[in-house]
Amino acid sequence: MMARHIVATVDEIAPGQRRLVSVNGREIGIFNVDGEFFAVGNRCPHEGASLCKGRLVGLVEASEPGSYQYSRRGELIRCPWHGWEFDLRTGKSWCEPDRTKVRSYELKVEPGGALVEGELRAETFPVSIEKQYIVVEV
């Protein structure tokens, strides 16, 4: 059964930063890309490396040899071992999107007030009404 879990406050993960959290025994990497939050499993599906230790990169493409286009700065995580690139939005690898992918999780940013009033309680820290919280559904 899916449940929602508070994993961090928004101000704990600055743009460009990441945090590794554990939810029900699963390691999940939470990434802040220019204020937008993404969550993917920490285990590379290729040989099991910790994806969170990889570099955030942009997307390099070429419409033809000699022509480079660079976009989506920081939206791909590159595995620290073999360099597989995974799209933080989908968890899919760039080269084998259907075959090699990491689980991506739905994230929501919610105000503390709403969380306290609802059914949800943070497991590891108290929720304060003034703050914004990152909530992952697992």
Added chain:
Amino acid sequence: MSTIEMDRSQSAKHKLRVIDCDIHPAMTSWTEVHPYLEKQWIDHLSVYGSHLRHAFSEALSHPRMSPDAARIDAYPDEGGPPGSSLELMRKQHLDPNGVQVGMLIPLRWNPGSQRNLDFGAALTRAMNTWQVERWVKQEPRLRASVLVAQEDTEAAVKEIDARGGDPNFTQILILPRTDEPLGRRRYWPIYEAAVRNNLPITVHVGGTNGHPSTGGGWPSYYMEEHHSVAQTMQAVLTSLVFEGVFERFPKLRVVIMEGGLGWIPSLSARMDKHWSRLRSEVPHLKRPPSEYVREQVWFSTQPMEEPGSAAELIDLFDRIGWDRLLFSTDYPHWDFDDPRYAFKANLSEAQRDQLLYGNSRNFYGLG
């Protein structure tokens, strides 16, 4: 959630038992080797430097995809390059991956490619002692490799004979980009010394000889350079076979390390085909070339081939010979193979144990 997570955690439940034939130790600083190097050569290095047949002799011929060609997670907290911390090596690799024995393959300074032969020979002596003092004596799971300056055959033979009776050493290391192809007779005294000391010759990718790394000239991209290691190994193997090294030294054992595997069956078949037609050019060969390969050559597994289907991988192992495959990780380099996930096929426990452990135990004569 529609995403399917590839979960191979099943295999992780089994306790691992691994012999890793390819671990790259590094120096925190060059001064680590000073206690084992004559003062003359310490001064030489500081005044004249390291001379290899390429520009920027302290750099690699092609930039790697990651600094130090290393896993990004392999940098020690206390500083220094990946592979320089024994503590991290234990914590990150030896302990969790069940490594019973790990073979050291030092690459830095490339003594076999040094243009100054005496400096190269001095470096081999120093780095061989450094391996024992800095690594093997501190960690009984590790074993050293006898580095040799192969372009100075006399010095190489002397060093092999000096280390031959020392159980800290398990193999002789040569990087394949040598001045001439490794089958040439100038190198034969090294093979004679290897047989005399019952040590295999391990040919691990690398070396700088001034020749383009591919048969088609200098490549543009690191990816091409990375592919060229297989071409280099094919050149080494054909040279050893056709020059008659295996015929002359039937007890010589050669390990081709980190050169890939997929090309081995096709090269063997091609050499046999040509031999059946052109045999008279190399009358010193008494048997089809593939037989020498099958009997006297072993191959390390990393970087493991990842064909489209598991059946192709099994077929490849069948063709090469399961007993010829020696597991290796290449720690701490970026193309590291994890023993749990390297073989993308459902292997039986016996097959897995043979690849990860048994073959190397037999080959290196370990316990």
